Amino acid sequence: MIANTPKPPYYAVIFTSVRVEVEEDYREMSDKMIELVQQQKGFLGMESAKNEIGITVSYWDSLEAIKNWKMNVNHIEAREKGRSIWYKKFKVRISKVERDYKFEK
Template identity: 60%
Template sequence: MSGIVNTPEPPYYAVIFTSERTDGDNGYAEMADEMEKLASVQPGFLGVESAREGVGITVSYWESLEAIQKWKQNERHLLAQRKGISDWYLTYKTRICKVERDYGFEKTE
């Protein structure tokens, strides 16, 4: 997925994952692609946006707290979490937020 996610009318939830990586890939890119594909078929998943330059920021959007909890407990996601701690991250932080309002702009030609 790329670009800005087209989310539904609020409320919905955002999981903000910020991280600083270790040196080298060590299988990170392959697992990141797998996690994005796997998350995209989870019930309640709305989309994901990601950027990395120094600090990485990934925001995933979800219909409910229950959907987030089920994703957190997904077997492959649990493996990725363990690999993150052992191989890929110097530090990370996860924040879960309820989106109560959103707005935007899109240029049309």
């Protein structure tokens, strides 16, 4: 599903990852993070795709909102487990969206 974002400017956090074979509690933690992030002040929506690499883009109204999510205790726990159990590697990019447009049939 494509996120319904507001008129720019806003921010995008792009999380690109390569997983290991271990599934230990991954789906449960992922579902918990999706539920939690939707309750965060400043969260605007997200999009995700997974094949050989996973790409999740979350949208935010401010850099402060992004920082607050990064410091969320449950999100810290998920990051630590990601580093120690679930991911071979990942990269996070934070961008300011200056312009967007859409097409729909």
